[in-house]
Amino acid sequence: MQLAAIIVSLVLTAVGVALLARAVGQFVRYFRLGQPVPAGTRTDNPYQRSVTLVREFLGHTRMNRWGVVGVAHWFVAIGFLTLPPTIVNAYGQLFQADWTLPILGGFLPYEMYIEFIGAMTTLGIAALIVIRLLSLPSRPGRKSRFAGSKMGQAYFVEYVILTIGLAIYVLRGLEGAIHQVDHYEAAYFASYPLVLAFDGLSVTALQNLVYLFAMIKLGTTMVWMITVSLNINMGVAWHRFLAFPNIWFKRDATGGTALGALQPMxxxxxxxxxxxxxxxxxxxxxxxxxxxxxxxxxxxxxxxxxxxxxxxxxxxxxxxxxxxxxxxxxxxxxxxxxxxxxxxxxxxxxxxxxxxEEQLATxxxxxxxxxxxxxxxxxxxxxxxxxxxxxxxxxxxxxxxxxxxxxxxxxxxxxxxxxxxxxxxxxPSEAGTMLKNLEKKGNPWGLAKKQRLEWLKEVDFEVPVVGRDIEDLTEVDYLYWVGCAGALEDRAKKTTKAFAELLHMAGVKFAIMGGDEKCTGDSARRLGNEPLFQELGMENVMSLNTAFGEELDDDGKVTPQTRKPKSAKRIVATCPHCLNTLGNEYPQLGGDYEVIHHTQLLQHLVDEGRLTPVTPVEGIITYHDPCYLGRHNKIYTPPREIIGKVPGIRNEEMHRHKERGFCCGAGGARMWMEERIGKRVNNERVDEALSLNPDIVSTACPFCLVMLTDSVNGKKNDGTAKESVQVVDVAQLLLESVRTPVDPDGAAADGEPRPEPVK
Missing domain, CATH: 1.10.1060 (Fumarate Reductase Iron-sulfur Protein; Chain B, domain 2)
Known part of the structure; x- marks a missing residue:
């Protein structure tokens, strides 16, 4: 038994190690086929990158969002990293059944750790196997997250881990028996039942069982190593090695996701x-x-x-x-x-x-x-x-x-x-119209630039315009970047007017651009037209830098000597796509601004008492997280806090919200393309919203507002949504509440006629 175990284990080890070394070499050559990255973008701040790696691994910051799966995977991952000493121990046991590791062998904390992690790794992988087995029949087809995965490879890896975990557990029991443990000891707290089960066997029998299970443990490990080395595209196995460099080389050294700005071409x-x-x-x-x-x-x-x-x-x-x-x-x-x-x-x-020809012949x-x-x-x-x-x-x-x-x-x-x-x-051909409009008119709708200021005629207060009413933005607190949708799309214009009125009521000094500004280029860039994005972006950056009173050189760029601090160039935007482009992408083009979303500013004004919601808005509201506000820019709280301050309203969260919020279907330039395959994304989102039977569906993005409104109106027409359901921006909701409350006769409390509500 011992001779067979030694031969099988050592032969498999030799083959496994040789193939693993070859596989590592293949990976190195394979990755070198890729293009280089801009200098320093993946290796800056190595200390912070290392901290991020340790935090993401030990904290399992992504995996633990999935409850049981995250905890089970944590133990499996920790076991993989920290149980290799048991492999060394198994090699020693091939030659001497009662062999233990020098120094560590017999050291109580180590023995207890091996017992605990060995048991938890085994239970963890068993839980993951059960979850996978139950997922496919219970959630067939597209509903299963495993649909399309290579299930044979996954089961192979999982059953290998289970086999190794059980082998460790059995070997611990045999070690206790062969060392004549005749009473409970903390060093064998998990495997003690097996120690008792093996008690009474002869020394020869115990030794043969040690040889057998050491061979099973080592043989299974090496069969796994051989298999994955021969299949270097076996991601379900190789991720346990490659995840570490992939996390270390991530775009953001501090741990942020690769969202927000797109990378320059x-x-x-x-x-x-x-x-x-x-x-x-x-x-x-x-x-x-x-x-x-x-x-x-x-x-x-x-x-x-x-x-x-x-x-x-x-x-x-x-x-x-x-x-x-x-x-x-x-x-x-x-x-x-x-x-x-x-x-x-x-x-x-x-x-x-x-x-x-000679090269390709091989x-x-x-x-x-x-x-x-x-x-x-x-x-x-x-x-x-x-x-x-x-x-x-x-x-x-x-x-x-x-x-x-x-x-x-x-x-x-x-x-x-x-x-x-x-x-x-x-x-898609429809997107071509959008691109032509951007090229010729500077906005996706192809409207004349003078129409950008038409909404000003619909408000009863003065809104300063840069270059017309004020010389530059040094005279105000914020530049309000209205954006194409906010200036030109009828539904989004309601948000624009509501936000401007709130700023006016709060006494915030703000101004808008004079109509010469262009689309930020978000849709063009995400569609793939990088030159058009850069053309639009550089024109806007030049206009903004001039508006902020910065001195420009002959190329229209700010000189380092005259550059103003970022805090002196504050922009507020009602569109998350503008927010993302202005704040995260324009620095690539020489524009460095402090950009906030209108819900952030409104929350601040409410907290300061400069805006006070007083008029109740009765009913149930559900809030939809815009993707470019939430996931891309991590702004989840301000809209909800504003809603929470409005009296009378009751907020109900949709099942998919915040980090798991569901898209409206407009991002990535999809706003300008037909949706011909499957169910419309906005209909899926509205179905989820309407399942709560709300009176108001709220959001904080003009694209989302359009997509959700279209879907709700369609469902009103076919009778699947009640007529009273409204889709409004958070700013519209807040304005409705901060307006003067009315008395029973319908007049405002101060005797003035009540303003018309924003719808």
Whole structure:
């Protein structure tokens, strides 16, 4: 028994270690196929990155949002990292059944730790197996987050961990028996029942059982190592190694998600100068090797857990996009194509083959076939990613928010969109109208710029305009960036007027731009038209810098010597997309401003007592979190606090809210595209809202306001929603409440006629 155990274990170990070393080398060569990233963007602040890694791992900050799953996975992960001493112990037991580790062997705290973690790891993986087994039959098809995952690989990994955990537990019992533990000891508090069960066996029997279970433990470990080394695209196994570097190299060293700003377009690790692009610049991604090395690391790190898929509004409404399946497809394609690329294969910008005939002769036929597949293409074209997958994305960020290993799905989707838009001119036709309007008129609706100020005629107080009523913004507290929707879309204009009136009532000094401002470029950028975004953005930055009274050089840029502090350039926006672009993306273009959302300012004014909600607004309200306000900018509390201060109203949260809020369907330039596949996203969201039987559905974004209103009106028409349901912005709700209360005769308390309510 001992000889067989030694031979089997050592042979498997030799094979496993050799294959693992080869696999590590393959990963290194594979990741080097990716493009470089801009210097310092993934390695800045190494201390903070290390702190973030430790915090995310030990705190399981993403996983623990899922209750039992998070706790069970924590113990499995801790066991994987801290139980390797039991492997060393098992090797010693092959040669001497009662062998123990030097120093640690017999050390009570260590023995108790092994007992506890060994038992909890075993229970943890058993819980995860049960959850997986119950998930598929109880939530069939798209409803299961495991739909599309490679279940055979997952079960293999889970049963390996279970087998090893049970082997550790049995070996602990055998160790107690062979060391003649004849009464309860803390060192064997978990395995003591097995110690008793083995009591009475002969020494020879105990030794043979030790040899057997040491071989089972080591053999199972090495079979796992051999299997995963031969399958380096086996994300469900490799994530336990790759998650650590993927988290360390994440975009934000302090731990924030890869949301908010999109990254500038780069080629060869350098930002592209669209005014004078280089001859060899690559625009977007059309081949998998054009992703950065971080992108390739992302793909390999995916553990196929399906959290992203379960939260994706596209997937939940019958669209072909699943963030998980997208990443899996890119991973499998990249690994299958890697032998071709490593042999020197690849296409030049002119479409010519780089590799020589001699080099490509060594490439397996499967890799050559994979290399011929277009990255973006229909099923008939044998494409890796279907175009409908790309255009289904609303860039809501739910996938990035939920991913436990910090995969940056949105960045990768936009990179592929960029190539389709800029090089192939291939995108939904309706979006082309929006782009033309932006190019010619500076707004998505294609309206004349003079109409940006038309809403001023509908308010009975003065709103200063920069360049007309005031010279620059040094005379006011805030620039109110009205935005295209707020100035031009009828429903959003109600929010604009309500917010402006509230600022006027609170005595806040503010001004607006004079109508020459352009769209911030949010939709253009997320559609993939980076040059148009930069053109619009740079014009706006120049206008804003001038409005804030900064001195500009000949190129229209602020000189370092005259740059004002960020706190002196305060902007408030009612549109979360404008907020995100102005505050998070314009710094890339030379515009550094302090940008807040109107709900943040309104909450501050209410807290200061400058606005006092007094008039009750009766009924039930439910608040919808705009994705670009919530997930992208972490602003969840101010709108809810404002609602909470309004007397008479009762707030009911939808099932999906805050970090798990469901998209309205307008983000990622989807506002301008038809929704032809599956259920409309806004209808799905409104169905959830109406299930609470509310009187008011509230939000804090003009895009959301339009999408939710359209859906509610449609449901009123077909009789599935009551006629009294309103969709309003938080500012409209607050204005309704801060207006002077009325007496029973219908007059205001001060004797003046009651103002008309904002609807």
């Amino acid at each position: 780069t080629s060869g690790g350098e930002p592209i100068d669209f005014a004078d692009p280089g001859e060899d610049d690559v625009f977007g991604v059309s081949q998998v090797e054009q992703f950065s090395w971080k992108g390739l690391l992302d793909f390999s790190t995916c553990t196929e857990c399906g959290r992203c898929q379960s939260q994706c509004p596209a997937w939940n409404t019958g669209k072909p996009l699943s963030p998980k399946l997208l990443i899996m497809s890119l991973r499998d394609h990249a690994h299958a194509k890697a032998p071709y690329l490593l042999a020197g294969g690849g296409k030049t910008a002119e479409g010519e083959e780089r590799g020589t 490439v397996p036929a499967a890799a050559l076939a994979e290399a011929e597949r277009p990255l973006i293409g229909t099923a008939e074209e044998n494409g890796v990613i279907d175009p409908d997958v790309l255009w289904s994305c609303t860039t809501c960020g739910a996938c990035v928010e939920q991913c436990p290993v910090d995969i940056e799905h949105v960045d990768h989707i936009v990179d592929m969109r960029r190539y389709q838009v800029m090089i192939e001119s291939s995108f």
